[in-house]
Amino acid sequence: MSRSQALGVARNFDTLSGAVGFIWESDEALRAGVNFSRAERAPSAEELFSDGPHIATQAYEIGDADLSSERALGVEGFVRGRIGKAQLSFAVFQNWFDDYIYLTETGEEEDELPVxxxxxxxxxxxxxxxxxxxxxxxxxxxxLMADVRGDYIRASLDDGSPIPRIPPLSLLGALEAQTSQFDVRGEVQWFAKQDRVETFETPTSAFTLVNLSVSWRPLRDNDGVSLLVGADNIFDVTGRRHASFTKDFVPLAGRNLKASLRFSF
Structure with missing residues (x-):
């Protein structure tokens, strides 16, 4: 149950979710399959009853006490496991929502905050x-290990317009040299521009981060103690997460140096 004493409103929701999957396994530790799901989600108290400033998002948020439950049908196909010396994981999915709940800007202001x-x-x-x-x-x-990662999402409302704050395509490439006592890893992570935006949403420029880390295990035959030093965003690039409400005035951290000592038992 969600209740607002100020509004004198209480809402009850009954939801039902479930999933079924089919998996095929090979003799080489490779798995492939497909999952089907049906999910329901009741609106949260914030989505129903908000009416005021939200400090974390720097926005004035207004809920709707008449929101209904969100329902979705989904299908996912995946391949995971090992082929020879290669380790891979790949998935593609599609979800169809009825009464999808989302937060969108109106272009108005309240208490000097966007509504x-x-x-x-x-x-x-x-x-x-x-x-x-x-x-x-x-x-x-x-x-010497080579890693490649990537993800992409395209999300649209029923009329084809974009859902707000959807992250763009991102790709990561890395090389990691591994020895009995040292691991040295270099990464290049690229985020594409996001210019598929709703009416009052600002586009986000592309940016690339370069990271480096070194791990040392000083005790032979004991991997439980390790010293890690690293540098993130080595070239001090200005980057902004498109999914962030505050991206236009709070960018990602610049160059960051770190060191840690790790014990595991």
Whole structure:
């Protein structure tokens, strides 16, 4: 039950969700399958009863006490496991929503904050995500691993307009040298621009982050103690997460140096 004493309103919801999947496994530890799901979600108290400033998002949010439950049908196909020396994980999914609940900007202001309202509409999500890892070199003393990752989501309302704050395509490539005592990893992570936006939403520029980390295990035959040093965003690039409400005035952290000592038992 969700209740607002100020409004004198109480809402009750009954929801039902379930899923079924089919999986095929090969002799080489490779799994492929498809999952089907039906899910229902009751609106939260914030979505129903909000009427005021939200400090974390720097927005004035207004709910709708008449919102109904959100319902979705989904299908996902996936492949995971190992092919020879390669480790992979790949999935593609599609979700169809009835009465999808989302928060959108109105273009108005209240208390010097932009006004956002909770609305409902039918919607659909399409997404792809994948990860691939392969040892490009291994002489028994040093292993050089190559990693590639990526994900993409396209989300639209029933009329074809974009759902707000959907992250853009992102790709990551990495090389990691592994030895008995040291691991050295370099990463390049690219985020595409997002210019498929709703009316009052600002586009987000593309950016690329470069990260480096070194892990040292000083005790032979004991991997439970490790010293990690790293540098994130080495080139101090200005990047903004499109999914963030505050992206236009709070960018991601710049160059960041870190060190940690880890114990595990």
């Amino acid at each position: 956002f309202v909770y609305l409902q509409d039918d919607a659909k999500y399409f997404g792809i995500e994948g990860e691939f890892s392969y040892p490009v070199f291994d002489n028994g003393y040093v292993t």
